[in-house]
Amino acid sequence: MKKYNVGVIGYGWAAGAHIAAINATTQAQVTAVYSSRPLDDAELSAKHGSPIKSYQNLDEMLNDPDIHVVDITSYPSQHRNQAVAAANAKKHVILEKPMANSLQEVREIAAAVKANGVKGCVCFECRFSGQMLSTKAVIEEGLLGSLHYGEVDYYHGIGPWYGQFRWNVGKKDGGSALLTAGCHALDALLMCMGSEVESVSSFSTKSASDIFKPYEYNTSSVTILNFKNGAVGKCAAIVDCLQPYYFHTHLVGSHGSLLDNKFHSSKLGTDKSKWSELSMKMLDSGDVSDHPYETQFQAFFDALDAGTDMPLTSIAESLRTFEVVFAADKSAEQGGKPVKIADLA
Numbered sequence: 513m514k515k516y517n518v519g520v521i522g523y524g525w526a527a528g529a530h531i532a533a534i535n536a537t538t539q540a541q542v543t544a545v546y547s548s549r550p551l552d553d554a555e556l557s558a559k560h561g562s563p564i565k566s567y568q569n570l571d572e573m574l575n576d577p578d579i580h581v582v583d584i585t586s587y588p589s590q591h592r593n594q595a596v597a598a599a600n601a602k603k604h605v606i607l608e609k610p611m612a613n614s615l616q617e618v619r620e621i622a623a624a625v626k627a628n629g630v631k632g633c634v635c636f637e638c639r640f641s642g643q644m645l646s647t648k649a650v651i652e653e654g655l656l657g658s659l660h661y662g663e664v665d666y667y668h669g670i671g672p673w674y675g676q677f678r679w680n681v682g683k684k685d686g687g688s689a690l691l692t693a694g695c696h697a698l699d700a701l702l703m704c705m706g707s708e709v710e711s712v713s714s715f716s717t718k719s720a721s722d723i724f725k726p727y728e729y730n731t732s733s734v735t736i737l738n739f740k741n742g743a744v745g746k747c748a749a750i751v752d753c754l755q756p757y758y759f760h761t762h763l764v765g766s767h768g769s770l771l772d773n774k775f776h777s778s779k780l781g782t783d784k785s786k787w788s789e790l791s792m793k794m795l796d797s798g799d800v801s802d803h804p805y806e807t808q809f810q811a812f813f814d815a816l817d818a819g820t821d822m823p824l825t826s827i828a829e830s831l832r833t834f835e836v837v838f839a840a841d842k843s844a845e846q847g848g849k850p851v852k853i854a855d856l857a
């Protein structure tokens with residue numbers, strides 16, 4: 513038996529990818545699933561290749577002393593109560609994005625995790641993608657010098673062809689263009705820029721297409737960021753587009769630039785009128801089976817072994833990203849009026 517038993521909350525699309533990724537780690541296995549639907553234990557166990565007990569009562573699963581980690585893949589509006597209950601039951605927490613759809617709820621989750629001395633992992637798994645790990649390495653090697661401008665944008669049409677559409681169109685669970693999906697790009701931008709955000713200005717709108725009419729909120733937003741070190745940045749979150757998935761990254765520094773998988777560095781003495789190319793796996797799909805959950809969860813369980821917060825996507829680190837998300841949405845509601853992070857209530 514491996515060291516960590518994981519109980520998964522929710523049994524939808526993300527849960528399937530999480531179970532495979534958790535079972536592929538060195539130290540953990542999924543042993544329980546809580547769902548509002550009755551599930552067949554034998555079928556679940558056969559499908560995922562290990563014994564899994566299903567629960568229809570969350571408290572019963574949380575009371576099981578053999579479960580060490582709870583993985584939350586439910587609707588966003590359920591995240592706060594489930595994450596707080598899991599932390600209070602002294603379980604470590606894996607939490608899908610968005611952490612929750614209000615800043616107060618996100619703060620309550622962070623407080624419960626801290627108060628109970630458990631650890632957390634937020635599913636900003638893009639930070640563990642080949643593309644972002646290589647991009648981070650280029651920055652840390654100093655090849656771009658000091659960054660003064662960065663933009664990371666999320667273009668992914670989430671229409672009726674997408675399973676999430678049925679609940680994503682509602683304000684309660686979808687939230688905003690940033691909360692529902694664009695937060696991945698904003699989070700990647702914050703990782704690349706490496707400085708805290710001072711203030712943001714954001715504007716939002718929505719497509720005139722009938723396809724996206726069911727959305728109860730603006731599905732395109734653009735946010736301008738002022739960083740504490742003087743750098744500036746931009747993040748577009750577009751979920752009402754008709755085009756291939758595109759995670760656009762453009763970073764500009766004192767010694768070079770990076771555009772997606774291309775870069776120029778004056779430190780290498782190459783020709784700045786031509787790009788050099790990086791060979792790396794690109795973030796080019798919203799499909800969860802394609803996402804680097806396994807690398808992320810392995811890092812989380814390694815951190816649990818070491819008794820430390822995980823790198824890159826701990827609760828505290830992700831809380832900072834969500835503060836910027838909520839500041840941006842507040843600014844967009846006020847027609848683009850700048851919002852300082854320090855002034856968030």
Ligand SMILES: NC(=O)c1ccc[n+]([C@@H]2O[C@H](COP(=O)([O-])OP(=O)(O)OC[C@H]3O[C@@H](n4cnc5c(N)ncnc54)[C@H](O)[C@@H]3O)[C@@H](O)[C@H]2O)c1
Pocket residue numbers: 521522523524525526527547548549585586587588608609610635636637675676692800803
């Ligand atoms: N990190 C990422 O890139 C990523 C990708 C996909 C989803 N997510 C997140 O994961 C969470 C879940 O999203 P999802 O795509 O898995 O949504 P989903 O619709 O497949 O599942 C959402 C919830 O609905 C429940 N559900 C699904 N089908 C059901 C049914 N027939 N009857 C009753 N309940 C049912 C699931 O058990 C789950 O609790 C959300 O927070 C979402 O934002 C994140």
